[in-house]
Amino acid sequence: MARNSRSKDNKKHGGLGRGIEALFEDEPQIEDNNEEEIQDLNLSDIRPNPYQPRKNFDDKSLKELADSIKENGVFQPIIVRQSVKGYEIIAGERRFRASKLAKKTTIPAIVRDFSESQMMEVAVLENLQREDLTPLEEAQAYEMLQKNLGLTQEEVSKRMGKSRPYIANYLRLLTLPNKTKHLLQHGDLSMGQARTLLGLKNKDKIDEVAKQVVKEGMPVRKVEALVASLNAKKPRKKTVQKSPFIRATEHQLANKLGSTVNISESKKGSGHLSIGFSSTAELNRILDVLGVDLDE
Template identity: 45%
Template sequence: ETLRELADSIKEQGIVQPLIVRERNGHLELIAGERRWRAAQLLGLAEVPVIVRQADDRAVLELALIENLQRENLNPIEEAQGYAQLIEQFRLTQEEVAVKVGKSRAVVANALRLLKLAPVIQGYLREGRLSVGHAKVILGLSNDKQQQLAVERILKDGLNVRQTEGLVARWQTRQGRGAAKPGALGRLPADAQVADLEDQLRQRLGTKVQLRYAQGKGALEIAFFSDAELERILQILGVRTD
């Protein structure tokens, strides 16, 4: 919400939530509500509703953080970092943070989990290129490299959250089978990369595909269930049958 939009809202409805101030050296010092104050100035308002609090510097900082967290235009990482700062700086529990910001403990806990993602993935969340729903799904992968591979697929293929859930589930199934040893296939964990290749082949060929790989050797199995389907697959692969 821009300052102009906030000013327009105040013009129509008034300031619904009073500003928080404290007395300091004979004056009133603004603690929370800076954007409302600036919007009121844009409108030329002579008076605004306030609540006077007795607050030391520590309480002022806490209130300012809480005020910032209640903005509507925070990105998911800014929100998570705000919760983390309240927990670390003021030694609050997740439950206490939730009460202070008016959210459920689950919302706070899920937001904090986003900070476990690699910085580059957090960057995608900041930019809006990756949704929180996507992020929650890829947190189920076991390491940063697997998560990064999943993000690359999401961005490349435009996967929605449900499609991402399917992708991650297939990778986890493949990992559980122990299809390949770590370190194979270069820079990415073999289980994730083999599953990724399987998934791409499956989509390209429109049939069940299994890739077995370990230490530079393996086999590729492509399933077909009729002569017509075999013909279709061969055409996709560019194999002539005449």
């Protein structure tokens, strides 16, 4: 069944938000349409946007939306594009998922002609405007735009309406170790806490410190102080365990010479022998014991 609906907004792509409209201002192939056809499409013919940056959908809010759809239907149509097999969602995946949950068979939709790059950008922008992404999902979305569209950080920042440092700070989150990423993704760790942990000089300690931060519920300022104190500590030198033969040799030489003796051995079998003395007289005594005559 098809229905006609006149847009209340004379701007490009009415209903998607000013950020998305601005995105396509330089796309001459997309024309203004004050009137668009709303179609009831079969849910079975529709697939999610392959570039959807949001990985987690809140079950409780989806259930609430599904209950509303059961009672009142879907007020705002989703936006799709036609693909080889059926349709792909451009915007409105929550309504799509909730409609399936409500056991609906169709959903009102507007079909538009979008390129791959436009699909990616709209998916990111829609979620950013709704503030639906976790910090990690947002970072992954910017990385996707960079890689798939070949954009620089500066170009991503312009397209998204963000500053370059803002984009750079999010992309840095992707360098966190996996356990810390998990804490960030599930809301146990905040963006501010995660960014502060990136300042640790010893990157191998990030997961351990992140776990401590979550356990103690540290505010960002306390995390900053902890990171600063850890960075100020000098790493302990690793003590090499000497073999029984080396230790016995040191002991025998020390007894014979009456002085401290230290033997260091490399993995290749070479090494160094050092004999301690506190004065010239003691050095001469050691030389006598060794049978070294400097006058010869």
